[in-house]
Amino acid sequence: MTTELLAPPERNYLSAGYTARSWLLTVDHKRIAILYMVSITLFFFVGGAAAVLFRLELMTPEGDLVISETYNKLFTLHGIVMIFLFLIPAVPAVLGNFLVPLMIGARDLAFPRINLLSWYLFMLGGALVMWSTFVGGVDTGWTFYTPYSSTYANTNVMLAALGAFVTGFSSILTGLNFIVTVHTMRAPGLRWFRLPLFIWAHYATSLIMILGTPVVAAAIFLVALERGLGIGIFDPKLGGDPLLFQHLFWFYSHPAVYIMVLPSMGVVSEIIACFSRKRIFGYRFVAMSSMAIAVIGFFVWGHHMFVSGQSVYAGLVFSFLSMLVAIPSAIKVFNWTATMHKGHVWLSTPMLYALGFIGLFTMGGLTGLFLATVAVDVHVHDTYFVVAHFHYIMVGGSVMGYLGGLHFWWPKITGRMYPEWWGRFSAVLVFFGFNLTFFPQFVVGYLGMPRRYHTYPEEFQIYNVMSTAGASILGVAYLIPLIYFIWSLKYGPRATANPWDARGLEWEAASPPITQNFETTPIVTTDAYPYAEDEQRTEETLLV
Template structure:
């Protein structure tokens, strides 16, 4: 196994995508998917820390039962803005727009995404949406909850609903364009020999994610547009005072926003599939099952939105069907977890930082998914709806799932992205701190919610204080843990050890070019004649041999 280290990598050519051109203009007008990925990386990190600041304010307020730090109206704005920033400006673009943008062309052997200008446009649209939203927050903020339920949002709220809505509306188009670009790229730009079933699972999950982006996002776009008109011009279809039905808004909103959860978690599952296979040096167990389960999640995910409406006037028969379908969507997720576990079985696992995140993901996502089944059951949902149980559940998916995958992927591909290694010791330490901090924050919230603590209030009965103190303590650890990678990743860009072309010794296409890659990714269009995750068993080294020969001829 270790014999693969014996060969000398080809001397890295000096020109790569980072130093090919200099100057602000070369970044702001770039059409290179890798540079655009870095633009996104910087922007979403900025929004992540803004969202994190709001989280900090929430946790500080909830340290004590009295509403003393923030007034109730301020608190409403704080949790709303935490949700909006984290969901629309961090989680949804997180993996697709950074790692996906960087890696989708590289993994399939293409020079760029199919539409490089559209790709750059999507970043500008994202920034425009971000600027509008930041304006709304500075002007006075918004207090409707990230869900914008009518008629509160259309009639009664005295905050900047229209400006925030406009920011989200604009931002949606960046997501649509990213999805469109990925679908076309994966269909038409694969290198010779890169058949559908040779694609890395990261690509499959991005394909599924893109389907949700293009099918779901337009619906929430038109919904928010109609909401804005309803608020401004008093014309409408949602407000009962105008003859409308507020439940229609909830249906339209969740038709996007439930699948949006899969936009956040599917790319993360793709990252984890890569990490599990590559760090246990074994072909993934049941490749086709993992690939198709991504598509199944994308399809089933569109049919379950009604479980957000169990406690509304939705018909009980619709509720039963939505409940059944919500249980059904757990099956493809469970297939993935099962196959990852089976891949780990009897493999040679190395516990590098990315793998720690991947293993963390499996546990946390399983908890998040299983507690989702409590909420998908009609009767228990009545008890748990709008409590901290829900808050804990979706943070286990969005933070425990999506964020863990994002951090794992960022570490894993960091040598390729930056050309430098991150400090492994600090990496493992931070992964551990984040894992502990995360669980300490959100496990107590399951209990508090089960005992009846409602969400979205700035004050609560004193008997819940112990859970909230634990949660705030955990959040402090989590926040501290997040700062560590932020610091050492920036540090490593200048002082990190130079990365070789293939520091993890893996067969994937992205590792068969220099680190960082040249602007056109590969010197020649590669011809793929190997299967995905084709690791040599210790006794058969010919695959390694062939890989070495290819590098020597190149």
């Protein structure tokens, strides 16, 4: 009986064209989101393959699987690909691109052609990074520290740095597009404090993208000047200062961590509200905490440099400022948790990912305090403790958020449902695989194992074996969604416009949406997340 009811709209954005040209020249934000999704998925598995290889190498203390040059190139590839080609674009360029216009009731982003240009720049940057790998690789680490990168490294630094430089412009343009869109294209009645938290998170992220990225672009450009033309900027032998690079690099790259995690926080807010059937507790505080994180994030870069030779006073000031990030982070975690109170909690796949995000982000955030604590950081800086901490944020946080969001909006994006049982199974598997991989690294880091070590003393082996075992589980757990998502495109049950009975303008559009998103521009009359409880509450309040 329902076949006809559930049939997708005849003209939707997916059926708008089937030729390669219709995809490669599209200016539809939804199709561009799909282009990004396919690209970053490929890059994710490239970065993952590098991780598999070096995790296998680290099973034994000796360097026996690959030589040191190869090992160094593997961790560099993993870092560059995962950060510049996966984590930074993941949520904003895929889910953000797809959902920002839908959530605010707009037809598209403000600059559809620039949006397509962003993707081409991204692919050009990605191609440069891949090219640098095929012609021999890079061994500087994703951080490109000088004077190693500018004078000493004999690898393809220029190509990879150029790749990172170009993807930066993609990021700037995406940020610009989002900011203009949110400012100018909100549906009638959609006031700022009625915006979904996903939009607030993307707005904060976009600010970082346009304010921070130019600085790292400048830093990379200066490395290229020194490396290519021998102009002394960072190498003391040429009259330069090596610490200048670190200041410029971290001025962007610390806020970049928030580019990677803030959008996932937006995703988590949407999921928690939907599957608790409640408005987010402390909505305005959660929204403003995103902005606070974006702003404070620009004043904490020196915590990457506590042992670099910067002054004791600089160390103390940056330590103090870094501590402040804890407050908006804590506000978010407590508000998400409080949202479940007196809700109707449904432990669906997206919810499991969102709850996993909260747990892992909590641990990642709290262990970040150890690194902001200058006396403790002197010991753990550049050890596996740091590696564990930022993987809790970037994988435990960002990737969990991305996967949660992908499941949540998969019916909207594709018009198909994914298999729920497999979804829950892989969510739980990701959680356990992740913890087995990265928790031992806190311990071995405090024991003193430095990061980026090809060989290491024997007593650290047990922890490395645990990590590698966890990484194999994690690898499988990431492959399962890849398989069932592809499977669902053809065999998944058809999705209704609003399979989760969620609130938000994107659920008023068809699944998959039509090219123009909405038949008529929606008019907004309520705050975000008007779930049943709210209606009930209003009635009760009126009765009293």
